[in-house]
Amino acid sequence: MDFRQIRLFCFDMDGTIYLDRTPIPGAIELLNLLQERSIPFIYLTNNSSKSVKDYMKKLQEIGFPATEENFYTSGQAAGVYLTAHFPGVPCYVMGTDSLKSELKTYGVDVREEVSPEIGVFLAGYDTQLTYQKLTDACELLRRDVPFLATNPDWVCPMGKDEYLPDCGLMCQMLEVSTGKKPKFIGKPEPDMILQLLERFGVEKDACCMVGDRMYTDIASGLNAGVKTVCVLSGEVTKEEVLAAERQPDLLLDSVKDIYLALTDKQ
Ligand SMILES: [Mg+2]
CATH class of the missing domain: 3.40.50.1000 (HAD superfamily/HAD-like)
Structure with a gap:
Protein backbone atom coordinates (compact mmCIF):
# COMPACT_ATOMS: atom_id res chain seq x y z
CA MET A 1 0.00 0.00 0.00
CA ASP A 2 1.29 3.47 -0.85
CA PHE A 3 0.51 5.52 2.25
CA ARG A 4 1.35 8.71 0.34
CA GLN A 5 -1.88 8.26 -1.63
CA ILE A 6 -4.01 8.22 1.53
CA ARG A 7 -6.08 11.38 2.07
CA LEU A 8 -7.93 10.28 5.22
CA PHE A 9 -6.61 8.10 8.05
CA CYS A 10 -9.03 6.54 10.56
CA PHE A 11 -7.44 5.19 13.73
CA ASP A 12 -8.85 2.96 16.40
CA MET A 13 -7.45 4.15 19.74
CA ASP A 14 -6.78 1.54 22.46
CA GLY A 15 -4.31 -1.08 21.20
CA THR A 16 -3.61 0.93 18.04
CA ILE A 17 -2.14 4.28 19.09
CA TYR A 18 -1.93 3.70 22.85
CA LEU A 19 -2.30 0.95 25.42
CA ASP A 20 -4.30 2.23 28.38
CA ARG A 21 -2.40 5.54 28.80
CA THR A 22 0.94 4.61 27.20
CA PRO A 23 1.48 5.72 23.60
CA ILE A 24 2.57 2.97 21.17
CA PRO A 25 6.16 3.85 20.08
CA GLY A 26 6.03 5.86 16.83
CA ALA A 27 2.32 6.74 17.18
CA ILE A 28 2.77 10.33 18.38
CA GLU A 29 5.41 10.88 15.66
CA LEU A 30 2.98 9.56 13.02
CA LEU A 31 0.08 11.74 14.16
CA ASN A 32 2.33 14.82 14.36
CA LEU A 33 3.58 14.08 10.84
CA LEU A 34 0.02 13.83 9.46
CA GLN A 35 -0.79 17.09 11.22
CA GLU A 36 2.29 18.80 9.70
CA ARG A 37 1.39 17.55 6.23
CA SER A 38 -2.28 18.57 6.65
CA ILE A 39 -3.48 15.02 6.00
CA PRO A 40 -6.83 14.55 7.80
CA PHE A 41 -6.95 11.93 10.55
CA ILE A 42 -9.79 10.74 12.75
CA TYR A 43 -9.78 8.89 16.05
CA LEU A 44 -12.69 6.47 15.71
CA THR A 45 -14.40 4.97 18.74
CA ASN A 46 -17.42 2.77 19.38
CA ASN A 47 -17.69 4.09 22.94
CA SER A 48 -20.82 6.24 23.13
CA SER A 49 -20.69 6.84 26.90
CA LYS A 50 -17.93 9.44 26.75
CA SER A 51 -18.01 12.75 24.99
CA VAL A 52 -15.48 13.99 22.47
CA LYS A 53 -14.19 16.43 25.11
CA ASP A 54 -13.32 13.53 27.45
CA TYR A 55 -11.32 11.80 24.71
CA MET A 56 -9.68 15.03 23.58
CA LYS A 57 -8.45 15.70 27.12
CA LYS A 58 -7.02 12.17 27.44
CA LEU A 59 -5.19 12.25 24.10
CA GLN A 60 -3.77 15.72 24.68
CA GLU A 61 -2.55 14.66 28.13
CA ILE A 62 -0.64 11.69 26.76
CA GLY A 63 0.90 13.77 23.95
CA PHE A 64 -1.23 13.32 20.80
CA PRO A 65 -2.37 16.17 18.54
CA ALA A 66 -6.13 16.35 19.09
CA THR A 67 -8.89 18.85 18.40
CA GLU A 68 -12.64 18.18 18.42
CA GLU A 69 -12.60 17.70 14.63
CA ASN A 70 -10.21 14.74 15.01
CA PHE A 71 -12.79 12.52 16.74
CA TYR A 72 -15.74 10.48 15.64
CA THR A 73 -17.74 8.45 18.14
CA SER A 74 -20.60 6.06 17.49
CA GLY A 75 -22.77 8.58 19.38
CA ILE A 185 -24.25 2.04 13.85
CA GLY A 186 -20.68 1.62 15.21
CA LYS A 187 -17.93 -0.73 14.01
CA PRO A 188 -18.08 -3.33 12.37
CA GLU A 189 -20.91 -1.64 10.44
CA PRO A 190 -19.61 0.62 7.64
CA ASP A 191 -21.75 3.67 8.59
CA MET A 192 -19.13 5.66 10.52
CA ILE A 193 -16.49 5.39 7.78
CA LEU A 194 -19.02 6.06 4.99
CA GLN A 195 -20.17 9.20 6.79
CA LEU A 196 -16.53 10.36 7.09
CA LEU A 197 -15.85 9.76 3.37
CA GLU A 198 -18.77 12.01 2.62
CA ARG A 199 -17.69 14.68 5.13
CA PHE A 200 -14.14 14.83 3.75
CA GLY A 201 -15.05 14.24 0.09
CA VAL A 202 -12.54 11.39 -0.13
CA GLU A 203 -12.73 8.34 -2.42
CA LYS A 204 -12.72 4.89 -0.81
CA ASP A 205 -9.27 4.09 -2.25
CA ALA A 206 -7.78 7.14 -0.53
CA CYS A 207 -9.05 6.24 2.95
CA CYS A 208 -7.31 3.87 5.34
CA MET A 209 -8.76 2.27 8.50
CA VAL A 210 -6.10 1.24 11.03
CA GLY A 211 -6.95 -0.97 14.01
CA ASP A 212 -6.06 -3.89 16.27
CA ARG A 213 -9.37 -5.82 16.20
CA MET A 214 -10.32 -7.90 13.19
CA TYR A 215 -14.02 -8.23 14.05
CA THR A 216 -14.64 -4.52 14.60
CA ASP A 217 -11.95 -2.21 13.13
CA ILE A 218 -10.88 -4.25 10.12
CA ALA A 219 -14.41 -5.53 9.47
CA SER A 220 -15.77 -1.95 9.41
CA GLY A 221 -13.07 -0.94 6.89
CA LEU A 222 -13.76 -3.97 4.70
CA ASN A 223 -17.53 -3.40 4.91
CA ALA A 224 -17.04 0.23 3.89
CA GLY A 225 -14.71 -0.77 1.02
CA VAL A 226 -11.72 1.31 2.18
CA LYS A 227 -8.08 0.24 2.68
CA THR A 228 -7.40 -1.65 5.91
CA VAL A 229 -4.30 -2.00 8.06
CA CYS A 230 -4.23 -4.41 11.00
CA VAL A 231 -1.61 -3.74 13.69
CA LEU A 232 -0.23 -6.30 16.13
CA SER A 233 0.30 -3.81 18.98
CA GLY A 234 -3.05 -4.59 20.65
CA GLU A 235 -5.52 -7.44 20.82
CA VAL A 236 -5.08 -9.65 17.76
CA THR A 237 -2.18 -12.05 17.11
CA LYS A 238 -0.51 -12.70 13.75
CA GLU A 239 -1.84 -16.29 13.75
CA GLU A 240 -5.40 -15.08 14.28
CA VAL A 241 -5.12 -12.60 11.40
CA LEU A 242 -3.67 -15.18 9.01
CA ALA A 243 -6.44 -17.65 9.91
CA ALA A 244 -9.22 -15.10 9.36
CA GLU A 245 -11.63 -15.49 6.46
CA ARG A 246 -11.43 -11.83 5.44
CA GLN A 247 -7.93 -10.38 5.29
CA PRO A 248 -6.78 -6.79 5.85
CA ASP A 249 -4.86 -5.15 2.99
CA LEU A 250 -1.80 -4.96 5.21
CA LEU A 251 -0.59 -6.47 8.48
CA LEU A 252 1.98 -4.41 10.42
CA ASP A 253 3.71 -4.70 13.80
CA SER A 254 2.52 -1.24 14.76
CA VAL A 255 1.65 2.21 13.41
CA LYS A 256 5.37 3.02 13.60
CA ASP A 257 5.69 1.22 10.24
CA ILE A 258 3.30 3.74 8.68
CA TYR A 259 5.48 6.57 10.04
CA LEU A 260 8.59 4.94 8.58
CA ALA A 261 6.92 4.42 5.21
CA LEU A 262 5.82 8.07 5.07
CA THR A 263 9.28 9.33 5.94
CA ASP A 264 11.25 6.92 3.73
CA LYS A 265 13.03 5.51 6.75
CA GLN A 266 12.13 1.95 5.89
MG1 LIG B 1 -8.55 -1.35 19.78
Whole structure:
Protein backbone atom coordinates (compact mmCIF):
# COMPACT_ATOMS: atom_id res chain seq x y z
CA MET A 1 0.00 0.00 0.00
CA ASP A 2 1.29 3.47 -0.85
CA PHE A 3 0.51 5.52 2.25
CA ARG A 4 1.35 8.71 0.34
CA GLN A 5 -1.88 8.26 -1.63
CA ILE A 6 -4.01 8.22 1.53
CA ARG A 7 -6.08 11.38 2.07
CA LEU A 8 -7.93 10.28 5.22
CA PHE A 9 -6.61 8.10 8.05
CA CYS A 10 -9.03 6.54 10.56
CA PHE A 11 -7.44 5.19 13.73
CA ASP A 12 -8.85 2.96 16.40
CA MET A 13 -7.45 4.15 19.74
CA ASP A 14 -6.78 1.54 22.46
CA GLY A 15 -4.31 -1.08 21.20
CA THR A 16 -3.61 0.93 18.04
CA ILE A 17 -2.14 4.28 19.09
CA TYR A 18 -1.93 3.70 22.85
CA LEU A 19 -2.30 0.95 25.42
CA ASP A 20 -4.30 2.23 28.38
CA ARG A 21 -2.40 5.54 28.80
CA THR A 22 0.94 4.61 27.20
CA PRO A 23 1.48 5.72 23.60
CA ILE A 24 2.57 2.97 21.17
CA PRO A 25 6.16 3.85 20.08
CA GLY A 26 6.03 5.86 16.83
CA ALA A 27 2.32 6.74 17.18
CA ILE A 28 2.77 10.33 18.38
CA GLU A 29 5.41 10.88 15.66
CA LEU A 30 2.98 9.56 13.02
CA LEU A 31 0.08 11.74 14.16
CA ASN A 32 2.33 14.82 14.36
CA LEU A 33 3.58 14.08 10.84
CA LEU A 34 0.02 13.83 9.46
CA GLN A 35 -0.79 17.09 11.22
CA GLU A 36 2.29 18.80 9.70
CA ARG A 37 1.39 17.55 6.23
CA SER A 38 -2.28 18.57 6.65
CA ILE A 39 -3.48 15.02 6.00
CA PRO A 40 -6.83 14.55 7.80
CA PHE A 41 -6.95 11.93 10.55
CA ILE A 42 -9.79 10.74 12.75
CA TYR A 43 -9.78 8.89 16.05
CA LEU A 44 -12.69 6.47 15.71
CA THR A 45 -14.40 4.97 18.74
CA ASN A 46 -17.42 2.77 19.38
CA ASN A 47 -17.69 4.09 22.94
CA SER A 48 -20.82 6.24 23.13
CA SER A 49 -20.69 6.84 26.90
CA LYS A 50 -17.93 9.44 26.75
CA SER A 51 -18.01 12.75 24.99
CA VAL A 52 -15.48 13.99 22.47
CA LYS A 53 -14.19 16.43 25.11
CA ASP A 54 -13.32 13.53 27.45
CA TYR A 55 -11.32 11.80 24.71
CA MET A 56 -9.68 15.03 23.58
CA LYS A 57 -8.45 15.70 27.12
CA LYS A 58 -7.02 12.17 27.44
CA LEU A 59 -5.19 12.25 24.10
CA GLN A 60 -3.77 15.72 24.68
CA GLU A 61 -2.55 14.66 28.13
CA ILE A 62 -0.64 11.69 26.76
CA GLY A 63 0.90 13.77 23.95
CA PHE A 64 -1.23 13.32 20.80
CA PRO A 65 -2.37 16.17 18.54
CA ALA A 66 -6.13 16.35 19.09
CA THR A 67 -8.89 18.85 18.40
CA GLU A 68 -12.64 18.18 18.42
CA GLU A 69 -12.60 17.70 14.63
CA ASN A 70 -10.21 14.74 15.01
CA PHE A 71 -12.79 12.52 16.74
CA TYR A 72 -15.74 10.48 15.64
CA THR A 73 -17.74 8.45 18.14
CA SER A 74 -20.60 6.06 17.49
CA GLY A 75 -22.77 8.58 19.38
CA GLN A 76 -21.97 11.30 16.82
CA ALA A 77 -22.56 8.82 13.99
CA ALA A 78 -25.95 8.03 15.56
CA GLY A 79 -26.74 11.77 15.46
CA VAL A 80 -25.91 11.90 11.73
CA TYR A 81 -27.92 8.71 11.08
CA LEU A 82 -30.98 9.95 12.99
CA THR A 83 -30.91 13.31 11.21
CA ALA A 84 -30.72 11.58 7.82
CA HIS A 85 -33.26 8.78 8.38
CA PHE A 86 -35.58 10.13 11.10
CA PRO A 87 -35.58 13.92 10.63
CA GLY A 88 -37.63 15.66 13.33
CA VAL A 89 -38.84 12.35 14.80
CA PRO A 90 -38.92 12.28 18.63
CA CYS A 91 -36.28 9.79 19.81
CA TYR A 92 -36.21 8.02 23.17
CA VAL A 93 -32.54 7.69 24.16
CA MET A 94 -31.31 5.02 26.56
CA GLY A 95 -27.88 6.55 27.07
CA THR A 96 -25.68 8.81 29.19
CA ASP A 97 -26.30 12.54 29.67
CA SER A 98 -23.24 13.14 27.51
CA LEU A 99 -24.72 11.09 24.63
CA LYS A 100 -28.02 12.97 24.92
CA SER A 101 -26.34 16.37 24.74
CA GLU A 102 -24.22 15.23 21.79
CA LEU A 103 -27.38 14.12 19.92
CA LYS A 104 -29.05 17.46 20.64
CA THR A 105 -26.19 19.25 18.83
CA TYR A 106 -27.31 17.35 15.69
CA GLY A 107 -30.86 18.61 16.18
CA VAL A 108 -32.24 15.28 17.44
CA ASP A 109 -35.49 15.64 19.43
CA VAL A 110 -34.24 13.68 22.47
CA ARG A 111 -36.90 12.28 24.81
CA GLU A 112 -36.51 10.65 28.20
CA GLU A 113 -40.08 9.53 28.80
CA VAL A 114 -42.39 7.20 26.91
CA SER A 115 -45.11 8.99 24.93
CA PRO A 116 -47.23 8.15 21.86
CA GLU A 117 -45.25 10.44 19.52
CA ILE A 118 -41.91 8.67 19.99
CA GLY A 119 -40.96 7.33 16.57
CA VAL A 120 -37.50 5.84 17.13
CA PHE A 121 -35.54 4.29 19.99
CA LEU A 122 -31.74 4.54 20.39
CA ALA A 123 -29.68 2.48 22.83
CA GLY A 124 -26.15 3.61 23.72
CA TYR A 125 -23.46 2.40 26.10
CA ASP A 126 -25.47 3.60 29.08
CA THR A 127 -23.35 3.81 32.21
CA GLN A 128 -26.35 5.50 33.86
CA LEU A 129 -28.75 2.65 33.04
CA THR A 130 -31.79 2.20 35.31
CA TYR A 131 -34.55 -0.43 35.41
CA GLN A 132 -37.04 2.28 34.46
CA LYS A 133 -35.16 2.85 31.18
CA LEU A 134 -35.25 -0.89 30.42
CA THR A 135 -38.99 -0.93 31.14
CA ASP A 136 -39.51 2.07 28.82
CA ALA A 137 -37.38 0.43 26.10
CA CYS A 138 -39.41 -2.79 26.23
CA GLU A 139 -42.66 -0.86 25.98
CA LEU A 140 -41.45 1.05 22.90
CA LEU A 141 -40.03 -2.03 21.18
CA ARG A 142 -43.23 -3.97 21.77
CA ARG A 143 -44.93 -1.09 20.01
CA ASP A 144 -42.60 -1.75 17.01
CA VAL A 145 -40.75 1.56 17.27
CA PRO A 146 -37.56 1.29 15.09
CA PHE A 147 -34.62 0.06 17.21
CA LEU A 148 -31.17 1.62 16.74
CA ALA A 149 -28.03 1.10 18.85
CA THR A 150 -24.69 2.89 18.88
CA ASN A 151 -22.36 -0.12 19.10
CA PRO A 152 -22.50 -3.94 19.23
CA ASP A 153 -19.67 -4.47 21.78
CA TRP A 154 -20.69 -6.86 24.55
CA VAL A 155 -18.12 -5.60 27.02
CA CYS A 156 -15.95 -2.55 27.51
CA PRO A 157 -12.34 -3.20 28.63
CA MET A 158 -11.43 -1.28 31.79
CA GLY A 159 -7.76 -2.37 31.96
CA LYS A 160 -6.21 -5.20 34.01
CA ASP A 161 -8.54 -7.84 32.49
CA GLU A 162 -11.63 -6.12 33.82
CA TYR A 163 -14.68 -5.85 31.61
CA LEU A 164 -18.02 -4.11 32.08
CA PRO A 165 -21.31 -4.67 30.20
CA ASP A 166 -21.41 -2.50 27.05
CA CYS A 167 -24.18 -1.50 24.65
CA GLY A 168 -24.31 -4.86 22.81
CA LEU A 169 -25.06 -6.69 26.04
CA MET A 170 -27.72 -4.19 27.07
CA CYS A 171 -29.33 -4.77 23.65
CA GLN A 172 -29.20 -8.53 24.30
CA MET A 173 -31.40 -8.01 27.36
CA LEU A 174 -33.89 -6.08 25.24
CA GLU A 175 -33.72 -8.63 22.41
CA VAL A 176 -34.43 -11.54 24.74
CA SER A 177 -37.29 -9.61 26.35
CA THR A 178 -38.96 -8.35 23.16
CA GLY A 179 -37.62 -10.42 20.24
CA LYS A 180 -36.45 -7.17 18.52
CA LYS A 181 -32.92 -6.75 17.16
CA PRO A 182 -31.29 -3.33 16.72
CA LYS A 183 -29.62 -1.80 13.69
CA PHE A 184 -26.12 -1.06 15.01
CA ILE A 185 -24.25 2.04 13.85
CA GLY A 186 -20.68 1.62 15.21
CA LYS A 187 -17.93 -0.73 14.01
CA PRO A 188 -18.08 -3.33 12.37
CA GLU A 189 -20.91 -1.64 10.44
CA PRO A 190 -19.61 0.62 7.64
CA ASP A 191 -21.75 3.67 8.59
CA MET A 192 -19.13 5.66 10.52
CA ILE A 193 -16.49 5.39 7.78
CA LEU A 194 -19.02 6.06 4.99
CA GLN A 195 -20.17 9.20 6.79
CA LEU A 196 -16.53 10.36 7.09
CA LEU A 197 -15.85 9.76 3.37
CA GLU A 198 -18.77 12.01 2.62
CA ARG A 199 -17.69 14.68 5.13
CA PHE A 200 -14.14 14.83 3.75
CA GLY A 201 -15.05 14.24 0.09
CA VAL A 202 -12.54 11.39 -0.13
CA GLU A 203 -12.73 8.34 -2.42
CA LYS A 204 -12.72 4.89 -0.81
CA ASP A 205 -9.27 4.09 -2.25
CA ALA A 206 -7.78 7.14 -0.53
CA CYS A 207 -9.05 6.24 2.95
CA CYS A 208 -7.31 3.87 5.34
CA MET A 209 -8.76 2.27 8.50
CA VAL A 210 -6.10 1.24 11.03
CA GLY A 211 -6.95 -0.97 14.01
CA ASP A 212 -6.06 -3.89 16.27
CA ARG A 213 -9.37 -5.82 16.20
CA MET A 214 -10.32 -7.90 13.19
CA TYR A 215 -14.02 -8.23 14.05
CA THR A 216 -14.64 -4.52 14.60
CA ASP A 217 -11.95 -2.21 13.13
CA ILE A 218 -10.88 -4.25 10.12
CA ALA A 219 -14.41 -5.53 9.47
CA SER A 220 -15.77 -1.95 9.41
CA GLY A 221 -13.07 -0.94 6.89
CA LEU A 222 -13.76 -3.97 4.70
CA ASN A 223 -17.53 -3.40 4.91
CA ALA A 224 -17.04 0.23 3.89
CA GLY A 225 -14.71 -0.77 1.02
CA VAL A 226 -11.72 1.31 2.18
CA LYS A 227 -8.08 0.24 2.68
CA THR A 228 -7.40 -1.65 5.91
CA VAL A 229 -4.30 -2.00 8.06
CA CYS A 230 -4.23 -4.41 11.00
CA VAL A 231 -1.61 -3.74 13.69
CA LEU A 232 -0.23 -6.30 16.13
CA SER A 233 0.30 -3.81 18.98
CA GLY A 234 -3.05 -4.59 20.65
CA GLU A 235 -5.52 -7.44 20.82
CA VAL A 236 -5.08 -9.65 17.76
CA THR A 237 -2.18 -12.05 17.11
CA LYS A 238 -0.51 -12.70 13.75
CA GLU A 239 -1.84 -16.29 13.75
CA GLU A 240 -5.40 -15.08 14.28
CA VAL A 241 -5.12 -12.60 11.40
CA LEU A 242 -3.67 -15.18 9.01
CA ALA A 243 -6.44 -17.65 9.91
CA ALA A 244 -9.22 -15.10 9.36
CA GLU A 245 -11.63 -15.49 6.46
CA ARG A 246 -11.43 -11.83 5.44
CA GLN A 247 -7.93 -10.38 5.29
CA PRO A 248 -6.78 -6.79 5.85
CA ASP A 249 -4.86 -5.15 2.99
CA LEU A 250 -1.80 -4.96 5.21
CA LEU A 251 -0.59 -6.47 8.48
CA LEU A 252 1.98 -4.41 10.42
CA ASP A 253 3.71 -4.70 13.80
CA SER A 254 2.52 -1.24 14.76
CA VAL A 255 1.65 2.21 13.41
CA LYS A 256 5.37 3.02 13.60
CA ASP A 257 5.69 1.22 10.24
CA ILE A 258 3.30 3.74 8.68
CA TYR A 259 5.48 6.57 10.04
CA LEU A 260 8.59 4.94 8.58
CA ALA A 261 6.92 4.42 5.21
CA LEU A 262 5.82 8.07 5.07
CA THR A 263 9.28 9.33 5.94
CA ASP A 264 11.25 6.92 3.73
CA LYS A 265 13.03 5.51 6.75
CA GLN A 266 12.13 1.95 5.89
MG1 LIG B 1 -8.55 -1.35 19.78
